[in-house]
Amino acid sequence: MAIKKQNAASANSKKRGRPPKSLKNDVPSADILHELYRDMLLIRRFEEKAGQLYGMGEIGGFCHLYIGQEAVVVGLQSVAEDGDSIVTSYRDHGHMLACGMEARGVMAELTGREGGYSKGKGGSMHMFSREKNFYGGHGIVAAQVPIGAGLAFAHKYKGDGNVNMAYLGDGAVNQGQVYETFNMAALWSLPVIFVIENNQYGMGTAVNRAAAGQDLCDRGKGYGIPGMQVDGMDVLAVRAAGEIALEHCRSGKGPYILEMKTYRYRGHSMSDPAKYRTREEVDSMRKQHDPIDQLKELLLREGIDEGALKEVDKSVKQIVTEATDFALTSPLPAESELFTDILIDAETA
Secondary structure (H helix, E strand, C coil): CCCCCCCHHHHHCCECCECCHHHHCCCCCHHHHHHHHHHHHHHHHHHHHHHHHHHCCCCCCCCCCCCCCHHHHHHHHCCCCCCCEEECCCCCHHHHHHCCCCHHHHHHHHCCCCCCCCCCCCCCCCCCECCCCECCCCCCCCCHHHHHHHHHHHHHHHCCCCCEEEEEECCHHHCHHHHHHHHHHHHCCCCEEEEEEECCEECCEEHHHHCCCCCHHHHHHHHCCCEEEEECCCHHHHHHHHHHHHHHHHCCCCCEEEEEECCCCCCCCCCCCCCCCCHHHHHHHHHHHCHHHHHHHHHHHCCCCHHHHHHHHHHHHHHHHHHHHHHHHCCCCCHHHHHCCCCCCCCCC
16 A cells, blocks of 8 residues: 555645655555565665674775665655666665665675676675666766766656656755756756755765755756655655655656755764764764664554564574675686776677
8 A cells, every 4th residue: 555645735735845744644554664664674784784894894995884864765666666767876785775686796796796786896886787777876976966867868768657766965966967967857857856865964064064055955946846855764754755756757747856854874984983973963863763763663553563573673684694695705806807898899789
């Protein structure tokens, strides 16, 4: 049972792009709630293990964890359709898992092994899966946004009825190429949702010190792009807002902006000690707004047995353990792989 769409009366009640309270009134079926809980928990446990492996020296290069933000991508993927595409930046492991990429392949890539999604050559930032319609993983801030518009153009050109979800952060939203993309997407009515994951800090700078204006969801107003601000720590609010944005895009009305107010518990990357915020601030978010704990409380109120939830955690930990074992026992790429996937001869392709 899906969350009901917003009716016309509630749509007219929107102010400053925020969703009306009715978005959170309808509770999905127990099966859907269970699946949302499992998917968020998988991301959480996977990222916790990735952090451990980084500390042990098993993961090299950069590593940006998604801990705290799980509700955003899980909520949106729960209402996406087969064929919808995703592109994001470097905080991307959660997006990979949410769109169905296998934990073992993601972990193998993180550890630079042959069994990884990019044969061990992409690492944390650069994994792809055309099968799952996941197009990265991009290390350059905001570079994925115009790519998202390109994917949306392909959906429109093919007439497949699908939508691209282009994820970007609150730091990336100030890049010039974002607004060039807004202009083209609006001009051509492209089916793309720009998902701004506002986790409050662009590297070490608070968003209110770097972004002029008030709500980031309003950044598309000059191009006629509607926007909505959403509680990104509440998976049901994300899910309901996603239905509205996807319906907007599928009906040929062009792009949509969703500003997800979320929070990352760890530093910007594994090398960031996060001294620009207090421990009390982080602990307060964990205790009062954690997306997994909030959904767990709802499941218990809906009559789900706590023992069943412990079994979910157990099964998720087993998946992560097996993924880790697979990764650490997979061979490193052969030296010849340095010269593959670099150049293609157009005459023989």
